Amino acid sequence: MLFCTRSLIWGGLLAIAGLTTASPVATGPLPIAIRDNTSPPSSLEHRDYNTTSLSPVVSLPPTIQQDLTTLLSPSALVILPSSPSFSQYTHRWSLNTHTNSPSYAVIVVPASERDVSLTIQYANVHSIPFLATTGTHGTWQGLSQLQGGMAIWTRNLTKMEFAADGQSATLGGGLRGDDVVPALWAKGKQTTTGSCRCVSLLGPALGGGHGWLQGQYGLGADQILSARVVLANGTAVKASNTENSDLFWALRGAGHNFGVVTEVEYKLYDAVRPEWTYQSYTFTQDRLEEVYRVHNEAMRNQSVFVVYWSLWRWAPEVDPVHPILVSTVYYNGPPSEAASYFAPFAALSPLDTTPVLTTDYPGLAAAAQFRVTDWACQPKGGATVYGMDVDTYDVRALRQSYNAFRDMIRTEPALSLSMAYLEGYALQAVQAVPYESTAFALRDRKLLYGFLVTYEDNTTATRNKTLDAQAQKWGEKIRDAAYGEKVKQKSVYVNYAKGSESLQAMYGYEGWRQERLKMLKRKYDPKGRFSFYAPIKA
Numbered sequence: 001m002l003f004c005t006r007s008l009i010w011g012g013l014l015a016i017a018g019l020t021t022a023s024p025v026a027t028g029p030l031p032i033a034i035r036d037n038t039s040p041p042s043s044l045e046h047r048d049y050n051t052t053s054l055s056p057v058v059s060l061p062p063t064i065q066q067d068l069t070t071l072l073s074p075s076a077l078v079i080l081p082s083s084p085s086f087s088q089y090t091h092r093w094s095l096n097t098h099t100n101s102p103s104y105a106v107i108v109v110p111a112s113e114r115d116v117s118l119t120i121q122y123a124n125v126h127s128i129p130f131l132a133t134t135g136t137h138g139t140w141q142g143l144s145q146l147q148g149g150m151a152i153w154t155r156n157l158t159k160m161e162f163a164a165d166g167q168s169a170t171l172g173g174g175l176r177g178d179d180v181v182p183a184l185w186a187k188g189k190q191t192t193t194g195s196c197r198c199v200s201l202l203g204p205a206l207g208g209g210h211g212w213l214q215g216q217y218g219l220g221a222d223q224i225l226s227a228r229v230v231l232a233n234g235t236a237v238k239a240s241n242t243e244n245s246d247l248f249w250a251l252r253g254a255g256h257n258f259g260v261v262t263e264v265e266y267k268l269y270d271a272v273r274p275e276w277t278y279q280s281y282t283f284t285q286d287r288l289e290e291v292y293r294v295h296n297e298a299m300r301n302q303s304v305f306v307v308y309w310s311l312w313r314w315a316p317e318v319d320p321v322h323p324i325l326v327s328t329v330y331y332n333g334p335p336s337e338a339a340s341y342f343a344p345f346a347a348l349s350p351l352d353t354t355p356v357l358t359t360d361y362p363g364l365a366a367a368a369q370f371r372v373t374d375w376a377c378q379p380k381g382g383a384t385v386y387g388m389d390v391d392t393y394d395v396r397a398l399r400q401s402y403n404a405f406r407d408m409i410r411t412e413p414a415l416s417l418s419m420a421y422l423e424g425y426a427l428q429a430v431q432a433v434p435y436e437s438t439a440f441a442l443r444d445r446k447l448l449y450g451f452l453v454t455y456e457d458n459t460t461a462t463r464n465k466t467l468d469a470q471a472q473k474w475g476e477k478i479r480d481a482a483y484g485e486k487v488k489q490k491s492v493y494v495n496y497a498k499g500s501e502s503l504q505a506m507y508g509y510e511g512w513r514q515e516r517l518k519m520l521k522r523k524y525d526p527k528g529r530f531s532f533y534a535p536i537k538a
């Protein structure tokens with residue numbers, strides 16, 4: 001009966017597309033399971049994800065490849081695990097399906113918005129859980145609840161059309177920072193993208209989108225003038241301030257919950273200040289309090305053109321026990337103007353100071369080692385980001401956090417490549433956007449911490465699980481310590497959240513925000529089809 005019902009609906013879909021039902025191919029049913037998440041609860045645990053509506057076990061139709069190939073445009077691809085090319089589409093930044101990586105039984109590579117729409121309709125008819133995947137850098141732990149599902153691999157949605165006035169471009173939902181930044185630069189343009197070139201344009205922007213230029217132009221989300229979105233029911237709509245404005249509000253901060261964005265109209269700016277100047281300072285751990293007091297002072301009246309970064313990493317050649325601190329000041333302008341921003345750090349007599357270096361906007365990726373080929377972008381055996389947002393460096397809390405970071409590296413050498421990223425972007429243009437006007441709720445937070453707990457070992461499942469437990473224990477400990485006692489309401493940028501945080505921490509503590517998001521989730525995704533990444537519980 002079920003088969004009969006599905007066939008009827010499916011036949012209807014094919015008819016809509018002007019096609020006839022294809023005969024079955026011999027692929028056999030493929031099991032799909034939604035993984036039980038067995039990781040131990042953490043101190044921040046609020047497991048209120050809306051995954052209850054997903055069927056725990058379903059099978060892919062044996063004819064899926066032929067069905068979709070018939071239905072979709074000739075350039076679309078439908079790839080099964082038996083295909084030699086399958087693994088090209090499944091790699092992720094964090095490879096660990098125990099913690100935060102999905103696995104797929106079928107990959108669909110749409111070539112158009114219509115393909116996305118028909119794919120989602122097909123998935124709905126057959127109760128197949130699906131996930132849009134673009135830059136593959138998401139590390140939300142709920143991603144691993146999709147095991148054996150469908151990937152909608154957006155990377156062939158690469159439209160890039162410049163408006164005649166040069167003030168905006170239509171950019172495809174499959175583009176990465178690495179596609180966008182050089183292409184704009186070649187036209188004398190720039191805009192806010194993620195600082196790291198391997199993430200997508202929209203994965204970050206749908207959650208806010210932090211980057212080098214946010215102080216001047218606002219967040220990635222603030223650049224979106226309109227978006228084309230395929231909703232949970234497969235309908236494609238436009239969202240802007242004048243069309244589906246409620247959806248447009250939600251997309252800019254909680255966007256992973258509401259659809260597959262196939263393209264956006266995105267603001268561009270003339271690159272009138274092409275030059276960047278930067279300098280890095282290395283400190284031993286005993287300078288931690290002094291260093292972050294200087295950061296606090298420097299950030300008190302932060303110039304719109306300055307970005308303050310700091311990181312912790314283990315450098316045994318410097319100190320075999322204590323990780324080092326490296327702070328970098330990036331200034332969008334020439335060395336003559338940058339000098340006054342560098343001086344307070346140089347005055348601390350660092351252990352090592354790099355020469356003053358210059359580059360252009362695309363060159364920042366190399367300066368920060370955030371190119372696609374750099375370590376930061378390369379796949380990891382297991383990697384989880386423990387993020388948090390704060391107003392200022394609480395040096396007491398940071399010391400406790402640092403000590404936990406040091407202890408982790410001492411006691412678990414497999415985690416010794418872990419890093420702490422402490423990011424201080426300027427906020428002027430971010431705060432110029434009215435606070436209520438988008439779903440992004442953290443416009444007042446100056447500092448973004450990302451504790452990256454990672455290991456390369458991916459040899460055995462047993463080892464993974466042991467390391468996962470260790471990584472989780474240490475990650476939570478390092479982050480908890482960094483919050484300290486002063487922070488009463490914990491906040492975390494949704495794209496740096498791990499999966500154990502509350503909805504309030506990610507989407508704002510105001511009741512009206514939570515209510516509005518829930519109402520919109522009920523309206524646009526009542527069955528919770530977009531529920532593998534920071535999902536709103538309707």
Ligand SMILES: Cc1cc2nc3c(=O)[nH]c(=O)nc-3n(C[C@H](O)[C@H](O)[C@H](O)COP(=O)(O)OP(=O)(O)OC[C@H]3O[C@@H](n4cnc5c(N)ncnc54)[C@H](O)[C@@H]3O)c2cc1C
Nearest residue numbers: 134135136137138173194195196200203204210261495533
């Ligand atoms: C090394 C590294 C560097 C980072 N640098 C930055 C940075 O500079 N700035 C910043 O803000 N964040 C940064 N992040 C965090 C980043 O924003 C998130 O990891 C984000 O989820 C990555 O999106 P993705 O498309 O690359 O990953 P994916 O795993 O492919 O996607 C993540 C989520 O976004 C959804 N998604 C992706 N594309 C679409 C689409 N077209 N339509 C609808 N949903 C979509 C997916 O379904 C998934 O739920 C970084 C993360 C890492 C690991």
